[in-house]
Amino acid sequence: MKYTYYGHSCFAVEAGGKTLLFDPFISGNPLALNIDIHSIKADFILLSHGHGDHVADAIQIANNTGATCIAAAEIAYWLQAKGINNVHAMNHGGAVPVDFGTLRCVNAVHSSSLPDGSYGGNPLGFVITTATGNFYYSGDTALTLDMQLIPNWAKLDFAVLPIGSNFTMDVADAIVASDFIKCNKVIGVHYNTFPPIAIDTAKAVTDFEAAGKTLLLPAIGETIEIGS
Numbered sequence: 676m677k678y679t680y681y682g683h684s685c686f687a688v689e690a691g692g693k694t695l696l697f698d699p700f701i702s703g704n705p706l707a708l709n710i711d712i713h714s715i716k717a718d719f720i721l722l723s724h725g726h727g728d729h730v731a732d733a734i735q736i737a738n739n740t741g742a743t744c745i746a747a748a749e750i751a752y753w754l755q756a757k758g759i760n761n762v763h764a765m766n767h768g769g770a771v772p773v774d775f776g777t778l779r780c781v782n783a784v785h786s787s788s789l790p791d792g793s794y795g796g797n798p799l800g801f802v803i804t805t806a807t808g809n810f811y812y813s814g815d816t817a818l819t820l821d822m823q824l825i826p827n828w829a830k831l832d833f834a835v836l837p838i839g840s841n842f843t844m845d846v847a848d849a850i851v852a853s854d855f856i857k858c859n860k861v862i863g864v865h866y867n868t869f870p871p872i873a874i875d876t877a878k879a880v881t882d883f884e885a886a887g888k889t890l891l892l893p894a895i896g897e898t899i900e901i902g903s
């Protein structure tokens with residue numbers, strides 16, 4: 676699998692023969708000025724919840740790429756009202772076959788409203804299995820015991836977890852989450868974009884090392900190969 680970081684919680688994973696783009700927030704991110712959203716390719720756009728720092732560029736990139744947008748039902752219908760017809764509405768507990776493998780929507784402990792104040796439904800995490808590997812993106816969430824269910828559904832090759840605290844888990848809780856999901860290879864997101872989520876990244880990496888785990892923090896614009 677290939678992972679490309681676009682800043683904040685926006686990343687693409689090439690897996691199962693498709694390109695999956697998550698939580699596009701680029702044009703409003705001062706750290707992602709080098710990223711041209713018109714250069715981003717996607718077969719699917721997955722939105723964990725409705726907050727602006729996760730959906731800001733979704734409509735633009737959906738229009739550019741023709742990608743299928745997968746999100747909570749309320750967000751999917753909001754996109755349809757904005758002219759995006761290629762949507763797949765889901766909710767917690769849904770586990771379905773998709774072109775790239777299987778997709779399961781799991782709990783995230785957070786909130787979800789859309790930029791215009793519309794109700795965004797439940798915030799989601801995603802467990803994805805493909806022919807080329809499996810991964811979990813938690814979305815914005817607190818640490819939750821529900822994460823202990825995830826190993827029942829997938830043997831993960833890596834997980835993408837927020838580490839910035841204030842709005843989500845911090846590094847210490849992400850380390851516990853990594854125990855719950857039985858996956859020692861974590862890619863950190865949702866840190867350093869704004870002052871409330873600024874962290875000491877060197878300490879974050881050594882804290883993971885001390886727990887016998889790996890925290891990967893690719894640079895914005897960087898692509899890494901990742902697998903088991």
Ligand code: NI
Binds near residue numbers: 724726785786815842
């Ligand atoms: Ni959020």
Ligand code: MN
Binds near residue numbers: 728815842
């Ligand atoms: Mn967020």
